[in-house]
Structures are given as structure tokens and as C-alpha cells.
Amino acid sequence: MLRAISLAGGLIALAGAGMAAEGTRIQVTGEIIDTWCYFSGVMGGPDAVVGSAHHTCALWCSAGGIPVGLLAEDGTVYMVLKIEGSADSAGGDTQLKLASHRIEADGMLYERDGLNYLVVENVVTDDGITVQNHEDYGPVPPFAVPEGER
Amino acid sequence: MISMRQLIPALLVLATPAVAQDFSEGSHAKSWNLYAEQPALFQAQVVDVLCELTGDCPENCGGGDRQLGLVRAADDVLVLPNKNSQAAFNGAVAELLPFCGAEVEVDGLLIDDPDLGAVNIYQVQLIRKVGDAEWTKADSWTKVWAEKNPEAAGKGPWYRRDPRVKAAIAKDGYFGLGLETDKDIKELLFE
Structure with missing residues (x-):
């Protein structure tokens, strides 16, 4: 009996796979981050790849089309798919302008296979860069500031 | 109505313990010496992620402006390719766009670091349509950028x-x- 219930439940759940899902409205506050550097650790630990230390790299990665995320204050990462009508999530101008900024976002959350996806309908507040960690880490990566600019 | 594409992975998922699957068999992905990397070779369909999740579906997967995903054939999991194979701060959309909607085989690195929320994150290194012999290197981003x-x-x-x-x-x-x-x-x- 339990097996039958599980099977039915599984089929119902998977009937929706590949189809549009209902989102959940949320309000979340956090930093717009470069998710490759954050998730992969390629440039260092998570505290080094946020904020002012990592700002130039965040610009590069955003312009380079790497998905941006919103790193919430509780550590949850939301993959940002759209911001205030702009669906240009692969290198768009809106996300580039918000690189490293702390924002309060109002939008729709879609959860799929362990990742959180966010459609930001409204940037309620934009506090600019609030994590000032350049004294702790210097520029991340070190060559972010070229020799001739030092 | 449940299609076979949805039903077969459903049954596989139900028959499989809730542990991360190993897709490393046959992979020739190059290591980037990342903490949580796992070589992963799998078949998938290339999708527009926003379309997949919300039903907002422009032509041609958004033409390169939107993030693209890989719906894995083995388990129907939506994998998010964050990175191409170039060490140059660039993503994977330019690499996947020519395959929008197609069934492909990809080789690369899965990043699995749940402590950071990194689940089903992928670096794509090679891609080809299912049935094709030749792989395409996922390194075209800088050429596309130069043209633009x-x-x-x-x-x-x-x-x-x-x-x-x-x-x-x-x-x-x-x-x-x-x-x-x-x-x-x-x-x-x-x-």
C-alpha cells in the first residue's frame, strides 16, 4: 500500500517536471554575487569572493554571462533569472550595475532540484556595496587591479 | 498527461536511493582542482531556464541573453551550467545556445558543495548532439564577445x-x- 502511495505521489510530482511551476512570492535581502567563484572556490573561500575585494571580478563574471546570484543574509543563494523586467540573465546591463550590491528584492521563488531560482520583480532597496573586505583580502584575484593602476 | 520523457525518469528516481548519482563513467573532463568537482558525462536536453520554470518562452531560448540549463535524461534533474571551459570569467550560454532544445551529450565538471548551496552546478567542457561523433569544445565565448x-x-x-x-x-x-x-x-x- 505504501509503495503504491509513493509511486502515485512520485508520478504526480514528476508529471509537473518540465512544465511551468507555481512560484512563491518572497522578499529577500542580500548581495548580488558571481555564483561560479562562490560555488567553485576557484578564487578562494566564500568570504573572499564577495564585497569590495571581489568587485572587479564580479563585474568580469557578470559581463561574461556567468549566472549572478543573490546571497541572502542566512547564506542561501538564489539564482537570479530576471530583474525588474530584464530577462537578460546572461550578461545583461541590469545585473552588471548591481554587481556586489546589497539589495532587497521582492519577487517570485522557484525551487528545482536543490537550487533556488529568483525572478526579481522589484528591487526595493539598493544599498550599494556594503561588504568592505578589501583590507582582509586585497583584490580577489590579485591581478584584478593591474600593475599600472596600483 | 505524462509523457514517456517524464515517466521513465520518474520511475528511475523512485527506484533509486536518495543519493547523488555518479556520472563520471566515460568522462574525459579536465580537472580544475576545485574542492567539490566531480567529472560528469551525461545526456540532456538544452533548455531556457526561465522558460522551464515559469513558462515564459521566447524563440531560440532567448537568443543568448538568458541562462540555459540541461535537463538530464537519466533523472530529469535540471543542471545549471555556470561556466564554459575557458579560464576567462565567462559563462556557458554561448556554448549551449547552438543546441537550444536539442538532446545533447555533455562532458565537464559537476560542482557538488551543499554547504554553499552548490547542487547541480556544472562546468561544461565538451558538447555534442546525441548521435554525433565529434565533440565541440565549450570555448567559443571570447570569439562571440569579439564579434559583438x-x-x-x-x-x-x-x-x-x-x-x-x-x-x-x-x-x-x-x-x-x-x-x-x-x-x-x-x-x-x-x-
């Missing part, structure tokens, strides 16, 4: 020449806190 930015032609990596990045740094500095503060920070760090 002919005025930025010159020496050095793209990210030093990109007009938007240069404008942002010219406005707010390398640390993003304004030019006066940027000057002070550079004096502090480098002098």
Missing part, C-alpha cells in the same frame, strides 16, 4: 577591454566604492 564588440579589439584579455566593465571601473573604481575611496584603498594596499 569590434570596437574593443586589441591586445590583452577581453575583460580588460570590455566597454561596460571599463565604464563601471571608470565610474566607481576597482573596489566599487567610488574613485576617491578607490585611490585611498590602493594607497593602503599597494604603497
Whole structure:
């Protein structure tokens, strides 16, 4: 009996796979981050790849089309798919302008296979860069500031 | 109505314990020496992620402006390719767009670090349509960028020449806190 219930439940759940899902409205506050550097650790630990230390790299990665995320204050990462009508999530101008900024976002959350996806309908507040960690880490990566600019 | 595409992975999922699957068999992915990397070769359909999740579906997966995903054939999991194979701060959309909607085989690195929320994150290194013999290297981003930015032609990596990045740094500095503060920070760090 339990097996039958599980099977039915599984089929119902998977009937929706590949189809549009209902989102959940949320309000979340956090930093717009470069998710490759954050998730992969390629440039260092998570505290080094946020904020002012990592700002130039965040610009590069955003312009380079790497998905941006919103790193919430509780550590949850939301993959940002759209911001205030702009669906240009692969290198768009809106996300580039918000690189490293702390924002309060109002939008729709879609959860799929362990990742959180966010459609930001409204940037309620934009506090600019609030994590000032350049004294702790210097520029991340070190060559972010070229020799001739030092 | 449940299609076979949805039903077969459903049954596989139900028959499989809730542990991360191993897709490393047959992979020739190059290591990037990342903490949580796992070689992964799998078949998938290339999808527009926003379309997949919300039903907002423009033609041609958004033409390169939107993030693209990989719905894995083995388990119907939506994998998010964050990165291509170039060590140049660029994503995977330019690599996947020519395969929009197609069933493909990809080889690369899965990043699995649940402590950071990194689940089903992928770096794509090679891609080909299912049934094709030849792989395509996932390294076309800089060529696509150069075609879109002919005025930025010159020496050095793209990210030093990109007009938007240069404008942002010219406005707010390398640390993003304004030019006066940027000057002070550079004096502090480098002098």
C-alpha cells in the first residue's frame, strides 16, 4: 500500500517536471554575487569572493554571462533569472550595475532540484556595496587591479 | 498527461536511493582542482531556464541573453551550467545556445558543495548532439564577445577591454566604492 502511495505521489510530482511551476512570492535581502567563484572556490573561500575585494571580478563574471546570484543574509543563494523586467540573465546591463550590491528584492521563488531560482520583480532597496573586505583580502584575484593602476 | 520523457525518469528516481548519482563513467573532463568537482558525462536536453520554470518562452531560448540549463535524461534533474571551459570569467550560454532544445551529450565538471548551496552546478567542457561523433569544445565565448564588440579589439584579455566593465571601473573604481575611496584603498594596499 505504501509503495503504491509513493509511486502515485512520485508520478504526480514528476508529471509537473518540465512544465511551468507555481512560484512563491518572497522578499529577500542580500548581495548580488558571481555564483561560479562562490560555488567553485576557484578564487578562494566564500568570504573572499564577495564585497569590495571581489568587485572587479564580479563585474568580469557578470559581463561574461556567468549566472549572478543573490546571497541572502542566512547564506542561501538564489539564482537570479530576471530583474525588474530584464530577462537578460546572461550578461545583461541590469545585473552588471548591481554587481556586489546589497539589495532587497521582492519577487517570485522557484525551487528545482536543490537550487533556488529568483525572478526579481522589484528591487526595493539598493544599498550599494556594503561588504568592505578589501583590507582582509586585497583584490580577489590579485591581478584584478593591474600593475599600472596600483 | 505524462509523457514517456517524464515517466521513465520518474520511475528511475523512485527506484533509486536518495543519493547523488555518479556520472563520471566515460568522462574525459579536465580537472580544475576545485574542492567539490566531480567529472560528469551525461545526456540532456538544452533548455531556457526561465522558460522551464515559469513558462515564459521566447524563440531560440532567448537568443543568448538568458541562462540555459540541461535537463538530464537519466533523472530529469535540471543542471545549471555556470561556466564554459575557458579560464576567462565567462559563462556557458554561448556554448549551449547552438543546441537550444536539442538532446545533447555533455562532458565537464559537476560542482557538488551543499554547504554553499552548490547542487547541480556544472562546468561544461565538451558538447555534442546525441548521435554525433565529434565533440565541440565549450570555448567559443571570447570569439562571440569579439564579434559583438569590434570596437574593443586589441591586445590583452577581453575583460580588460570590455566597454561596460571599463565604464563601471571608470565610474566607481576597482573596489566599487567610488574613485576617491578607490585611490585611498590602493594607497593602503599597494604603497
